[in-house]
Amino acid sequence: MVERAARAAYNPAAPHHPMNIHEYQAKELLDKFGVANSSGGVASTPEEAEKIASSLAGKNLVVKAQVHAGGRGKGSFKNGFKGGVHLCKTPAEARELASKMLGETLVTHQTGEAGRLVRKVLVAESVDIEKELYIAMLIDRATSAPVVVASTEGGMDIEAVAEKTPGKIHHLAIDPLLGLQPYQSRKLAKLLGIPAALLKPACTLFENLYRLFIACDCSMVEVNPLVITKSGDIRALDAKFNFDDNALFRHPDILAYRDTAEEDPREVEASKSNLNYIGLDGNIACLVNGAGLAMATMDIIKHCGGEPANFLDVGGGANEQQVTEAFKILIADKNVKAILVNIFGGIMKCDIIAQGIINASKAVNLPVPLVVRLEGTNVDAGRKLLAESGLELTTATDIADAAKKAVAAAA
């Protein structure tokens, strides 16, 4: 075992990008668990957008481009159209707005210059907000239990609120075996200043949100803002989800939400081979076993004056095929000027790594210098394979030596 299924990002101490979902998918989850939010639907064509808008007849509407990036409202499309979030009143307007967004590329402060292609828009009721609140549920590692974080200061950057007015952030610990109890929901409603008339629907919302949080194996769900509307409803207007990657094996429905078009193509390739890879901006590619050693290898490269091109943990159970794939991903990065392999075999056997290196160099010409440091299980067999392969590479005696040689090779 020590299987690498769904491992990407699994070590919480290691850098990783959790799986993100679209706003319309978050809405689907909220609907499924009966968490009150705004009515609406997702459209792939202007015609669909018009149809959804018609079903919301008489309501104020909002049309929102669906991409995994913040700052949509202030972003602009490459076709010149401004803003990925627009208010409107009629189905015809919704159709018009959708036609300007769908199939176009939206650039926001989070997307970089390349921007993101908009394939879907959310058409929803635009509610009149009376008050904005904040609620989040997550697993607190310090207490090994769920905790609810709530604040009356919704709709803004919650970290800034915590810094300036820590008294306005409330924490409520949940017993992991009991779950959120009704009295705790009432307590939350009080902390949030929810009026008596809304006590019941608020408690229902909290209870359903907690049910969703546990049932979907979320590591966090954050509702910001949770709103009280002018018409006297309480609704989760925007919800962000983080899922526990380890638990995705039992949630095929959530796994199906993954949109690889929104991810770094290098990371998509890596995840196909069950490799824990994060692309960075430097020029020294790293291939390491173990998240801790992988981070430490990045640290020592920086210490020696170099810049890592990636974080890559091939883990304990990798086979030759995975190692070969890992090399292909490293080499595909055009910034890379040198490759550093740092393996301390425990579960991982050095001869497997060596054979992977040899296979990869046969499959693709290594365009840059390769520095290899091997230690641990089957190290002699691994070194022998490399020595007899005739491959051009630099061997290193320890982690410091390896880092120095890689930095020199990339310079």
Added chain:
Amino acid sequence: MSILVDKNTRLLVQGITGKSGGFHAKSCMDYGTNVVAGVTPGRGGETFEGKVPVYDTVGEARTHTGCNATMIFVPPAGAADSILEAVDAGIELIVCITEGIPVIDMMRVKAALQKSRSRLIGPNCPGIITPGQCKIGIMPGYIHNPGKVGVVSRSGTLTYEAVWQLSSRGHGQSTCVGIGGDPINGTSHLDVVKMFNDDPGTEAFIMIGEIGGSAEEEAAEWIGKNCKKPVAAFIAGATAPPGRRMGHAGAIVSGGKGTAQGKIEALKNAGIEVASTPADMADALLRRIKRG
């Protein structure tokens, strides 16, 4: 002397008939660990390597062999259940190697552990070794030597790195404990630090941490106040990109703790020698010992 495991440890292996379970059970036996039983549901009555009896349940294994420790190699979907089964059978020391157990499962296991007398090491860890006496886990045995330096770490391969540096410089180890990298684990840095402090066979120790959480800060505070032995530390991830953070609410709950800078500062304030690079771990401890 040592902590947690020694030559009297009687080891059970849960998942002994699996590919990895079998491979590492054998490698522990080759090292000299007293493997007395295996458990694989449905395979009771078989023997492993011609001598180790396999049982269907941990309870049976306990009754028939008196095993007092277990090493778990059960895949993620069933691993939490295997830990709970070991707790129910009263196994004193549970070492869970399995990587990828859902956090919510571990949250429930942790609650069950608090009502028991069992100690869990891991999950997602390399295991624990008292060199020359008992190896429970997946670490390469040959890099270790018996001695007087303790090592505790969240990361498997960084533990090997530290051990290798110590052994290369002629310093053996009392016990090396990999506590695992998961957000919820059975044994913390501080738990092991206290054991090292009480162990007459441990004269100094290295603590290896990573960014995230506040376990290193808590251990550092305790060491500053209570520990009389020389300690060195290393924190991995000083240059890791932010992005592993669990959203805004996570940062709030941790109260701003968890950065490498914050951890290093806490360690230094406690009089701990902090290694500047992962190549400097053993040397940092030697500097700390010299400083007196």
